[in-house]
Amino acid sequence: MSRTVYVNGTYLPEEDAKISIFDRGFLMADGVYEVTSVLGGKLIDFAGHCKRLARSLSELDMAAPATDDELLAIHRELVAVNGVTDGMVYLQITRGAPGDRDFVFPDPATTPPTLVLFTQSRPGLAGHPAAATGMKVISIPDIRWGRRDIKTVQLLYPSMGKMMARKAGCDDAWMVEDGFVTEGTSNNTYIVRGNRIVTRHLSSDILQGITRAAVLRLAAEARMEVEERPFTIEEAKAADEAFFTSASAFVMPVVEIDGAALGDGTPGPVTARLRDIYLDEMRKSAI
Numbered sequence: 001m002s003r004t005v006y007v008n009g010t011y012l013p014e015e016d017a018k019i020s021i022f023d024r025g026f027l028m029a030d031g032v033y034e035v036t037s038v039l040g041g042k043l044i045d046f047a048g049h050c051k052r053l054a055r056s057l058s059e060l061d062m063a064a065p066a067t068d069d070e071l072l073a074i075h076r077e078l079v080a081v082n083g084v085t086d087g088m089v090y091l092q093i094t095r096g097a098p099g100d101r102d103f104v105f106p107d108p109a110t111t112p113p114t115l116v117l118f119t120q121s122r123p124g125l126a127g128h129p130a131a132a133t134g135m136k137v138i139s140i141p142d143i144r145w146g147r148r149d150i151k152t153v154q155l156l157y158p159s160m161g162k163m164m165a166r167k168a169g170c171d172d173a174w175m176v177e178d179g180f181v182t183e184g185t186s187n188n189t190y191i192v193r194g195n196r197i198v199t200r201h202l203s204s205d206i207l208q209g210i211t212r213a214a215v216l217r218l219a220a221e222a223r224m225e226v227e228e229r230p231f232t233i234e235e236a237k238a239a240d241e242a243f244f245t246s247a248s249a250f251v252m253p254v255v256e257i258d259g260a261a262l263g264d265g266t267p268g269p270v271t272a273r274l275r276d277i278y279l280d281e282m283r284k285s286a287i
């Protein structure tokens with residue numbers, strides 16, 4: 001069945017949605033995005049996503065095409081008209097379509113940003129079977145650009161990384177730079193030693209995950225120890241547990257890294273507990 005999508009002020013069937021071939025998102029990956037989860041028809045951590053979106057836009061000197069309240073109304077309308085119970089809302093803002101190809105940024109007075117939103121229905125999103133069995137990851141070099149803190153639509157290398165993982169019979173890839181894990185292709189990464197959770201500190205090397213922020217806050221509230229520092233693949237292989245977080249996977253256990261099983265090869269108790277706490281709290285605060 002055709003979805004209703006949103007393009008620059010208009011709700012329309014997906015097959016009627018059109019973007020200019022001169023759009024800078026299409027020609028130059030000159031755009032940013034957010035993915036907000038929907039559970040029980042409600043948005044998870046919407047305020048966090050709005051805050052990061054504003055930061056991404058500001059770092060790229062792009063104007064916001066709508067207020068947070070307007071974006072909330074659009075998210076809610078799309079969730080409602082498409083009957084999404086569990087799934088995601090994808091939002092993308094590009095620097096617009098100046099009507100020609102040019103490296104120089106167009107004048108925002110004459111070239112407004114492009115705003116697109118659509119839903120992805122994923123019934124049972126929070127009950128993904130891998131949450132019980134865990135995922136397998138490989139390590140790959142991180143060859144992305146240096147501003148990974150900006151959530152841009154330049155996703156070719158992460159996409160290639162997922163394909164490398166698939167080719168190796170695995171689920172995802174953890175990227176490594178200067179000997180240390182940066183993040184997963186589309187998630188933040190963690191290892192667990194005893195009751196201590198280790199995850200890379202924030203910098204321009206990684207995306208400031210909205211799920212990461214919530215999970216670290218909830219872990220501290222649950223009196224778990226959190227250490228924010230880089231770790232190596234060797235350290236990860238020797239850890240008791242590992243997991244990753246993202247808006248669509250929540251807290252996802254990792255049971256194998258580069259062919260080495262972690263612990264007994266099944267998801268560990270710290271990961272399982274964090275996933276439960278996270279989902280519980282997020283369902284409560286969903287809007």
Ligand code: PDD
Nearest residue numbers: 035185186187188207209210211246247
């Ligand atoms: N990806 N790191 C990268 C490189 C990401 O692409 C993502 C999210 C994250 C986790 O961020 P958050 O917790 O805010 O989702 C970390 C989204 C889900 C995606 O591209 O689909």
